[in-house]
Amino acid sequence: MCSSRQGCSDKYLHGCWWLARNRVKFIWKNPWGDKMKDAGRVVWFNGKLVPESEAKISIYDSALMFGDMVFEMTRSFNGRQFKLREHINRLYAGIKILRVPMTLSPDEMEKAVHETIEANQPFFAPDDEHRILIDVTRGLLGLYHDVVGHEKGTNVIIADFPLRWTVAGMGRLFDGGINSVITSQRAIPASLLEPKIKNRSRMFYMMANIEASAMEGKDNWALLLDPDGFIAEGTGSNFFIVKDGNVITPEPRNILRGISRAYILEELCSQLGIKAIEKNIETYDVYTADEAFLTSTPLCMLPVTRFNGTPIGSGTVGPVYKRLLKQWSENAGVDIAAQIKAWNEAHQLNADAPTPYRFKGK
Numbered sequence: 001m002c003s004s005r006q007g008c009s010d011k012y013l014h015g016c017w018w019l020a021r022n023r024v025k026f027i028w029k030n031p032w033g034d035k036m037k038d039a040g041r042v043v044w045f046n047g048k049l050v051p052e053s054e055a056k057i058s059i060y061d062s063a064l065m066f067g068d069m070v071f072e073m074t075r076s077f078n079g080r081q082f083k084l085r086e087h088i089n090r091l092y093a094g095i096k097i098l099r100v101p102m103t104l105s106p107d108e109m110e111k112a113v114h115e116t117i118e119a120n121q122p123f124f125a126p127d128d129e130h131r132i133l134i135d136v137t138r139g140l141l142g143l144y145h146d147v148v149g150h151e152k153g154t155n156v157i158i159a160d161f162p163l164r165w166t167v168a169g170m171g172r173l174f175d176g177g178i179n180s181v182i183t184s185q186r187a188i189p190a191s192l193l194e195p196k197i198k199n200r201s202r203m204f205y206m207m208a209n210i211e212a213s214a215m216e217g218k219d220n221w222a223l224l225l226d227p228d229g230f231i232a233e234g235t236g237s238n239f240f241i242v243k244d245g246n247v248i249t250p251e252p253r254n255i256l257r258g259i260s261r262a263y264i265l266e267e268l269c270s271q272l273g274i275k276a277i278e279k280n281i282e283t284y285d286v287y288t289a290d291e292a293f294l295t296s297t298p299l300c301m302l303p304v305t306r307f308n309g310t311p312i313g314s315g316t317v318g319p320v321y322k323r324l325l326k327q328w329s330e331n332a333g334v335d336i337a338a339q340i341k342a343w344n345e346a347h348q349l350n351a352d353a354p355t356p357y358r359f360k361g362k
């Protein structure tokens, strides 16, 4: 074998390149272990499947300049995407309102998601789930259109990431619950920035998470009030209380209308004969609730056992929460909490780096 690049024949160089590109197919013994950096996953990027590390947008993209973009995150149960069409519909509502030029139809988007999953399946553990992230950016701002080497128009990116890494370390929260803490950082109401559009202008969530991380105690997750002092939502989740057997959640005004939230309200509660109510919730109502929980796509539902450090109800995971989670698990054919707990041991990555829900892993 030659020792210098210069001395190598074209054929040898081509062989090296080909091996490098395809290395995972041959030498990857444990693609679902710790090696999350470059496990061979591909991303659907403007119509082409490209390696995750090669999917890049310009520094002049409107998303970076303005946080001007919409996105969606979906998850699978036993490999099948849950409520994918509902997520795509919410995405297209944002695309419409923001007037992002879009040639891809919702049907084509759905097809592209399935293509992406199929291409990535070999790199997923058999017991993993696919967390799909769809990002849509407007592309280059007009004044940068002469910059070469980048798409000028809309960027559509579909990334497929193992769900086990998204929820790593969170399994124990299904038993102990979290402490929802009110931050001075409030939710931005619909009159200022429409939260029903799932958008990336999220600095205020980060501010709330930083604040929550500085509070005493552990498992503090920020809960934001709207400008009128009513509970709005978490930094990546919707909020619910249970009172006298009824499930109550904030009106869908100053919040993202979560797909999981809708599933609880429109399907699980009716399946279980539980009354579901949308109304303004004051902090007093949370302190005096029997139970509380939050909903979010990756975690489905998580118990909230404390509010600003005060136990909610008995301060343990409540019976209504348990019934709902059990029913969801049965409907999905996956024991949701057990699955996330099982992944816990497998991966404890970057526990001290921010996630959508908290600033630090305290």
Ligand SMILES: Cc1ncc(COP(=O)(O)O)c(C=O)c1O
Pocket: 073, 233, 234, 235, 236, 237, 238, 255, 256, 257, 258, 259, 260, 261, 295, 296, 297, 298
């Ligand atoms: C601000 C916010 N609220 C609520 C949710 C929950 O929405 P979904 O159930 O559709 O995941 C999310 C999810 O990312 C969110 O970012």
